[in-house]
Amino acid sequence: MLKNLARAFFAACLLCNTAADAGWPDRPVTVIVPYAPGGITDILARLTVEHLQRTFKQSFIIQNESGAGGIIGAANAARAKPDGYTLFFAPIALLTLSPLTTKVTFATSDFEPISIVASSPFVVTVSTDFPANSISEFIAEVKKKPGGYTYASAGLGSATHVASLLFLKSAGLDMVHAPYRGVGPAFTDLIAGQVQMLSASPVELKPFVGSDKVRPLAISSKQRSKYLPDVPAIIETLPSPFVATYNGLMAPRHTPKEIIDMISAEIVAAEKTPEFLERLSTVGVEPMGTTPQEMAEEIVADTQRWRAVANDVAPKGQ
Numbered sequence: 001m002l003k004n005l006a007r008a009f010f011a012a013c014l015l016c017n018t019a020a021d022a023g024w025p026d027r028p029v030t031v032i033v034p035y036a037p038g039g040i041t042d043i044l045a046r047l048t049v050e051h052l053q054r055t056f057k058q059s060f061i062i063q064n065e066s067g068a069g070g071i072i073g074a075a076n077a078a079r080a081k082p083d084g085y086t087l088f089f090a091p092i093a094l095l096t097l098s099p100l101t102t103k104v105t106f107a108t109s110d111f112e113p114i115s116i117v118a119s120s121p122f123v124v125t126v127s128t129d130f131p132a133n134s135i136s137e138f139i140a141e142v143k144k145k146p147g148g149y150t151y152a153s154a155g156l157g158s159a160t161h162v163a164s165l166l167f168l169k170s171a172g173l174d175m176v177h178a179p180y181r182g183v184g185p186a187f188t189d190l191i192a193g194q195v196q197m198l199s200a201s202p203v204e205l206k207p208f209v210g211s212d213k214v215r216p217l218a219i220s221s222k223q224r225s226k227y228l229p230d231v232p233a234i235i236e237t238l239p240s241p242f243v244a245t246y247n248g249l250m251a252p253r254h255t256p257k258e259i260i261d262m263i264s265a266e267i268v269a270a271e272k273t274p275e276f277l278e279r280l281s282t283v284g285v286e287p288m289g290t291t292p293q294e295m296a297e298e299i300v301a302d303t304q305r306w307r308a309v310a311n312d313v314a315p316k317g318q
Contacts, residue, residue: 069155
């Protein structure tokens with residue numbers, strides 16, 4: 001037993017030394033994003049990658065692997081070689097909630113935390129054809145037709161799914177769930193009137209603000225967002241849990257610590273610069289820039305949070 005542990009430790013040391021000696025990164029780095037382009041996760045991943053490319057003088061290539069609410073991309077990232085040349089950018093909820101609500105082939109322990117880049121609440125949004133101009137009117141309308149309206153999400157068990165379910169549960173509403181391969185496709189059908197509601201982040205909603213395509217009704221934060229000051233918080237109308245998504249960068253388990261620390265340090269440093277903060281502000285998210293340890297602690301807290309409500313937020317058949 002001791003010999004096996006010694007061999008494992010020696011092999012890990014060799015891997016770390018090899019990675020450091022090779023001058024990582026000496027070739028392009030792939031960053032798996034488990035959703036289609038256009039959503040908050042994809043947008044934040046691209047902002048982060050732009051900075052890392054300038055810093056490390058190497059290409060960081062976004063690879064969108066959507067499907068099954070992000071589970072396909074997460075599973076592929078978990079199986080990737082832990083050499084620092086495959087990274088994973090996703091919301092923490094994908095790792096902490098999905099294992100509680102559906103069958104997956106990965107666990108939070110399959111990933112090394114690097115840094116949470118930003119957080120964001122959700123905005124209850126409807127198509128302009130829906131007969132409601134406020135959250136109170138929305139609740140009243142849906143109650144007239146239990147099961148008669150449909151809400152969209154980025155996939156079964158995704159953060160957008162959970163945000164919607166928590167709101168619907170708090171309001172006592174019954175709607176049919178329609179999962180998509182990311183928020184981008186869900187917005188397409190919302191605009192077309194194929195679905196009636198979607199819980200999206202401010203950045204995902206931003207391209208449509210001021211247009212006649214969709215109508216934001218309320219936000220899941222504790223108070224109004226400075227990015228959408230005219231949109232009331234849900235709790236102004238009814239008691240409802242605060243829900244946010246935490247997007248960040250991770251790597252497959254056993255990726256050398258030297259590489260993890262290098263990337264994390266650059267993200268933390270970037271979020272102290274006016275330029276990067278302005279980029280985050282432009283897309284309507286709250287900057288975080290955590291260390292690997294701080295991200296690990298948030299993952300633990302998030303797991304505990306969803307474990308307490310998993311049966312409620314993702315019942316069978318949803």
